Amino acid sequence: MISIQSLSKSFGGVKAVNGCSFDIEQGTITGLIGPNGAGKTTLFNMIAGAFAPTSGKIIYQGQDVTGLRADQLFHKGIVRTFQIPHEFERMTALENLMMVPPGQNGENLFRTWFSWAGVRNQEREVRKKGEEVLEFLQLTHIRDELAGNLSGGQKKLLELGRTMMTEAKVVLLDEPGAGVNRTLLAKLAEMIKQLRDERGYTFALIEHDMDLIAHLCDPVVCMAQGAVLCQGDFESVRSNEEVLEAYLGSSAHQETEGKA
Amino acid sequence: MEGLINFGILFLTMAGIYGILSLGLNVQWGFTGMLNVGIAAFFAVGAYSSAIVTSVGDLPHWGGIGAPMIIGFAAAMIVSGIMAFFVGLITLNLRSDYLAIASIGIAEIIRLVLKNEEWMTGGVNGFTGISGKFNNIFDGGHALLYMIMVMVVLGIAYFLCERAYKSPWGRVQRAIRENEIAARAMGKNSLSFRLQSFVLGSAIMGLGGAVYTHFTGFISPEAFDPLLATFLIWVMLIAGGSGNNKGAILGAFIIWGVWSGTEFITSSILPADMATQGAYLRVLFIGILLQAILLTRPQGLLPENAPQPDKD
Ligand SMILES: Nc1ncnc2c1ncn2[C@@H]1O[C@H](COP(=O)(O)OP(=O)(O)OP(=O)(O)O)[C@@H](O)[C@H]1O
Numbered sequence: 191m192i193s194i195q196s197l198s199k200s201f202g203g204v205k206a207v208n209g210c211s212f213d214i215e216q217g218t219i220t221g222l223i224g225p226n227g228a229g230k231t232t233l234f235n236m237i238a239g240a241f242a243p244t245s246g247k248i249i250y251q252g253q254d255v256t257g258l259r260a261d262q263l264f265h266k267g268i269v270r271t272f273q274i275p276h277e278f279e280r281m282t283a284l285e286n287l288m289m290v291p292p293g294q295n296g297e298n299l300f301r302t303w304f305s306w307a308g309v310r311n312q313e314r315e316v317r318k319k320g321e322e323v324l325e326f327l328q329l330t331h332i333r334d335e336l337a338g339n340l341s342g343g344q345k346k347l348l349e350l351g352r353t354m355m356t357e358a359k360v361v362l363l364d365e366p367g368a369g370v371n372r373t374l375l376a377k378l379a380e381m382i383k384q385l386r387d388e389r390g391y392t393f394a395l396i397e398h399d400m401d402l403i404a405h406l407c408d409p410v411v412c413m414a415q416g417a418v419l420c421q422g423d424f425e426s427v428r429s430n431e432e433v434l435e436a437y438l439g440s441s442a443h444q445e446t447e448g449k450a
Numbered sequence: 451m452e453g454l455i456n457f458g459i460l461f462l463t464m465a466g467i468y469g470i471l472s473l474g475l476n477v478q479w480g481f482t483g484m485l486n487v488g489i490a491a492f493f494a495v496g497a498y499s500s501a502i503v504t505s506v507g508d509l510p511h512w513g514g515i516g517a518p519m520i521i522g523f524a525a526a527m528i529v530s531g532i533m534a535f536f537v538g539l540i541t542l543n544l545r546s547d548y549l550a551i552a553s554i555g556i557a558e559i560i561r562l563v564l565k566n567e568e569w570m571t572g573g574v575n576g577f578t579g580i581s582g583k584f585n586n587i588f589d590g591g592h593a594l595l596y597m598i599m600v601m602v603v604l605g606i607a608y609f610l611c612e613r614a615y616k617s618p619w620g621r622v623q624r625a626i627r628e629n630e631i632a633a634r635a636m637g638k639n640s641l642s643f644r645l646q647s648f649v650l651g652s653a654i655m656g657l658g659g660a661v662y663t664h665f666t667g668f669i670s671p672e673a674f675d676p677l678l679a680t681f682l683i684w685v686m687l688i689a690g691g692s693g694n695n696k697g698a699i700l701g702a703f704i705i706w707g708v709w710s711g712t713e714f715i716t717s718s719i720l721p722a723d724m725a726t727q728g729a730y731l732r733v734l735f736i737g738i739l740l741q742a743i744l745l746t747r748p749q750g751l752l753p754e755n756a757p758q759p760d761k762d
C-alpha cells in the first residue's frame with residue numbers, strides 16, 4: 191500500500207531519517223517502534239506530507255506521492271495524528287471534529303451566503319457524526335469546551351477523534367496510547383482492529399507501549415538512528431539482539447517475557 | 451440641540467465607515483490570523499476606484515465616467531479584491547510576521563503612487579470631481595440619508611461576515627488561525643482558504659473606502675496616512691474584540707468616539723500653534739486606553755465566542 195524507499199531527512203546537520211525503507215501492506219496494523227529520536231515521527235511527517243524528504247521516494251497505491259502537500263494526501267486517504275496534540279485551541283471540542291469532513295458545502299463562501307439552508311442541513315449531519323465520535327471517546331461532557339482547556343489525555347483523544355471523522359484508507363497514529371487510560375485504550379485497540387477488519391483500513395502506529403504493540407501490530411518495524419533496524423512479527427523483533435541492545439534492553443526483555 | 455444632532459449624524463457616518471473597515475480586518479485577523487498592517491492600501495484603492503468611476507466633468511486626472519454610486523461601491527470592492535488577490539498570491543505563503551512587513555511595504559507603495567502619479571490620481575492636490583458629498587449638514591437632509599445608507603451597508607457587511615464566521619468556511623479559517631499544520635493535515639488547502647479570507651477582508655476595506663469617498667466628496671493621499679487608516683482600525687478591532695464581528699463594530703464606534711472627542715478637547719484647550727502636539731497627545735491617549743482595555747479585558751470588550759452549533 192505504502193512503499194517507503196530509502197527515505198532521508200536532514201535538519202541542518204541532524205540526519206533525522208537516514209535511508210529508511212520498508213513497506214506498509216494493505217490491511218495491516220504496522221507497528222513502528224524504536225528509541226527516542228529514532229526518526230519515527232519525522233518519517234510520519236514525510237508520509238503525511240507535512241514536509242518533503244531530503245531524498246528518497248514514497249510510493250502510495252503504485253503512485254509516487256513524494257512531496258505532495260498534506261491536504262492532497264488527506265484527500266488520497268492518508269490521515270494522521272500528531273504525537274504532540276495539535277488541537278485547535280480556541281475552538282470547541284465538537285468544532286475540532288466538525289471541521290474535518292472533506293468537501294463540506296459550507297466551505298464555499300457563496301453557498302454559505304446564498305444557500306444557507308443546504309449548508310445547515312449538512313451541518314446537522316456533520317454535527318451528529320461529531321457527537322457520535324465524542325460519545326465513543328467518552329468526551330461528550332466536554333463537547334462545548336474550548337480544546338485548549340482540555341487535559342493532555344483528552345487532547346490526545348480528540349486527535350484520534352479527528353481521524354474518525356473521515357473515510358480514510360491509511361491512518362497514521364503517533365503514540366495514540368500516551369496519556370490515555372487503560373480501559374479506554376483497550377476500547378481504542380478494539381476499534382482499530384474493527385476498522386481494519388470491517389472497513390479495510392490500513393494502520394501504522396508508533397508506540398512505546400509494548401503491550402499495545404504486542405496486542406495489535408503485525409508486522410512490527412523497529413527503527414534506530416533514522417533507519418530500519420529489523421522487522422517481522424512482534425516476537426521476532428522483540429527477541430532480536432540488536433533491538434534489545436538499541437531499544438528494549440535486557441530488562442524489558444525479561445519483563446515482557448514474564449508477562450507472556 | 452440642532453448642533454448636537456448634526457454632530458451626531460456626522461459622527462455616526464464616520465463611525466460606520468470605520469465599522470466597515472474594522473469588519474474587513476476582523477475577517478483577515480480575527481478569523482484567519484493574518485497580520486495585515488497595510489489596511490490603508492486597500493482603503494485608499496477602494497476610495498480612489500469609486501472616485502474614478504463616479505466622478506464627473508473634464509478632470510486633470512483619471513475619472514469623469516459618471517457612473518452611479520452603487521457602481522462605484524462595486525468597483526471599489528472588485529479593484530481592492532483583485533489587488534488583494536495578487537498581493538496574497540505573493541505574500542500568503544510567507545510566515546505571518548513577514549506578511550506584516552510586506553503589507554506595510556505595499557501600503558507605502560500605494561501612498562507613493564497616489565502622491566506622485568498626478569495624471570491618474572491628482573497627486574497631492576487630491577482627487578476632484580467626485581459626485582456626491584454628504585458631510586454637509588445644511589444640505590437638505592442628504593447627510594442624514596447618507597448616514598442611514600452607511601448603516602445599511604454596515605449592516606449588510608456585518609450579516610455577510612457573521613454568516614461567513616459561523617459557517618464551515620469560517621470554521622476552517624479559525625482552524626488555520628489556531629494551527630495551520632493541523633488544518634492542512636485535515637485536508638484543508640490552507641493557502642486557498644487564506645487567500646479567500648484576504649480577498650474578502652480587503653474587498654470590505656475597499657468598500658469602506660468608497661463609502662468614505664462619497665461622504666467627504668474629496669480625497670487626497672493625506673486621508674490615508676497610516677495613523678488614521680491603519681493604526682486606528684487595529685486599535686478598534688483589538689479593543690472591541692477580534693474574532694467577534696459585533697466587537698469589531700463596537701470597537702469602531704467607541705474608539706472613533708474617543709478619537710473625535712479628544713480632537714474637540716485638544717483643539718479647545720491647547721493654543722492653535724500646538725495643534726501638532728495635540729495630535730500626538732491624542733495618539734498617546736488612544737494607546738493608553740487600549741492598554742487599559744486589554745488589562746481589564748484581555749480579549750477585548752466582546753471576546754470571541756466559539757459558535758456552538760444549535761440543537762434542533
Ligand atoms: N523540525 C525539526 N527540526 C530539527 N530537528 C528535528 C525536527 N524534527 C525532528 N528533529 C530531530 O530529528 C530526530 C528524530 O526525531 P523524531 O521526532 O522523528 O523522533 P521519534 O523517533 O519520533 O522520537 P520519540 O519516540 O521521542 O517521539 C531528533 O534528533 C530530533 O531532534
Ligand SMILES: [Mg+2]
Nearest residue numbers: 230231232273
Ligand atoms: Mg515521535
